Amino acid sequence: MQQWGAERIDELTALVVASVPDDDLTADELLTACYDQPGVVLGDDDGTAVVALGVGRDADGVLVASLRLLAVHPDRRGSGLGSELLEEAERWASDRGAERLELGGVLPFALWPGVDPSSALVGVAARRGYVDRGELGSFAVPAGFRSDPPAGVAIRRAVRDDDVTAVTLAAASSWARRSDEIARALDHGTCHAAFATTPTDPDGVHGEVVGLGCHSVTRATWVGPLVVAPGARRRGVGHALLGQICRDLMIADFPAAEVHGVADPDIEAFLGAAGARPGRRYRVLARPLPA
Numbered sequence: 001m002q003q004w005g006a007e008r009i010d011e012l013t014a015l016v017v018a019s020v021p022d023d024d025l026t027a028d029e030l031l032t033a034c035y036d037q038p039g040v041v042l043g044d045d046d047g048t049a050v051v052a053l054g055v056g057r058d059a060d061g062v063l064v065a066s067l068r069l070l071a072v073h074p075d076r077r078g079s080g081l082g083s084e085l086l087e088e089a090e091r092w093a094s095d096r097g098a099e100r101l102e103l104g105g106v107l108p109f110a111l112w113p114g115v116d117p118s119s120a121l122v123g124v125a126a127r128r129g130y131v132d133r134g135e136l137g138s139f140a141v142p143a144g145f146r147s148d149p150p151a152g153v154a155i156r157r158a159v160r161d162d163d164v165t166a167v168t169l170a171a172a173s174s175w176a177r178r179s180d181e182i183a184r185a186l187d188h189g190t191c192h193a194a195f196a197t198t199p200t201d202p203d204g205v206h207g208e209v210v211g212l213g214c215h216s217v218t219r220a221t222w223v224g225p226l227v228v229a230p231g232a233r234r235r236g237v238g239h240a241l242l243g244q245i246c247r248d249l250m251i252a253d254f255p256a257a258e259v260h261g262v263a264d265p266d267i268e269a270f271l272g273a274a275g276a277r278p279g280r281r282y283r284v285l286a287r288p289l290p291a
C-alpha cells in the first residue's frame with residue numbers, strides 16, 4: 001500500500017465511479033472529503049483498491065477515526081483486498097491514538113453517513129470484529145417545499161461581509177463542531193442564516209444569528225449543518241431555512257434536498273412535517289482500536 005496524494009484525484013475518481021456507480025460521486029466531492037481535511041488516502045500500486053480516513057473528535061470529545069471511503073475495483077473483488085485495506089486503516093488510526101474506527105460519517109465532510117446494509121463492506125467488517133451501533137435514516141424533502149420565517153426573524157443567504165462575520169462568530173461560539181462545514185458553505189454561497197429582527201432593525205442587520213441552513217457542503221443536495229438556537233426552536237425557523245435550501249436546489253434542477261444520518265425521532269418529525277420521504281438506511285459499524 002502507498003499513500004495517494006491529491007494529484008491522483010482523477011485515478012481515484014475513476015476507481016470510485018467503477019466501484020460505486022450509483023452514487024455519482026464527483027472529483028470535487030472526493031477532493032473535499034478525502035483531501036481537504038487531515039487524513040490519509042492509501043491505495044495499492046496498480047490503482048485498483050483504495051481506503052481513505054481521518055481522525056478527529058466525536059460529539060463526546062473522544063478521538064476517533066472515520067473511514068471516508070473504501071473502494072475495490074469490481075474486477076478485483078473477492079481477493080481479500082477490502083479486509084487488507086481495512087486492516088491498514090485500523091493500523092493508521094491506532095498509531096494516531098484513535099479509540100475506535102467508525103465506518104462512515106462520525107466526522108465532518110463524510111461521503112456516507114454509515115454503511116449501506118447491502119454493501120460487501122458489511123461482511124468484511126463483521127469478520128474483522130466491527131460492532132453494529134445502530135441505524136441511520138435518509139430523507140428526501142421535495143425541492144418545492146417552502147415556509148415563511150416567523151415574525152421577528154429575517155432569513156437571507158450569508159454573502160455580505162458583515163453577515164459572513166456574524167455567522168462565523170456564531171458558528172465558533174454555538175456550533176463549534178460544525179464550524180469547518182459552515183465555513184465551507186459560506187465559501188460556496190450555500191449558507192442561509194436566520195437573524196433576529198426588531199422594529200428598529202427590521203432586516204436584522206445587527207441581529208443575533210438564531211439559525212443556519214447549509215447545503216451541498218460535501219455532496220450536492222445534502223442538507224447540513226441545519227441548526228436553530230435552542231431558544232428559537234419550534235417557531236418555524238428550521239422549516240424556513242429548509243425551504244431556502246430547497247429553493248436553491250430547485251433552481252439548480254434537483255428534485256429534492258437530501259438529509260442523511262438521521263437517528264432522532266424528533267428530527268424525523270421535523271422532516272416529515274416538511275413532506276420528506278424516507279430513503280436509504282445505513283448501519284453504524286465501529287471497532288474499538290488497541291491503545
Ligand SMILES: CC(C)(COP(=O)(O)OP(=O)(O)OC[C@H]1O[C@@H](n2cnc3c(N)ncnc32)[C@H](O)[C@@H]1OP(=O)(O)O)[C@@H](O)C(=O)NCCC(=O)NCCS
Pocket residue numbers: 226227228229232233234235236237238239240259265266267269270271273
Ligand atoms: C431540527 C431543528 C433544526 C428544527 O428547528 P425548529 O426551528 O425548531 O423547527 P420548526 O419550528 O421549523 O419545526 C417545524 C415543525 O417540525 C416539527 N418539529 C420540529 N421540531 C420537533 C421536535 N423536536 N419534535 C417533534 N416535532 C418537531 C413540528 O411539526 C414543527 O411544527 P410545530 O412546532 O408547529 O409543531 C432544531 O431542532 C435543531 O437545531 N436541532 C439540532 C440540530 C439538528 O439535529 N439538525 C438536524 C436537522 S435535519
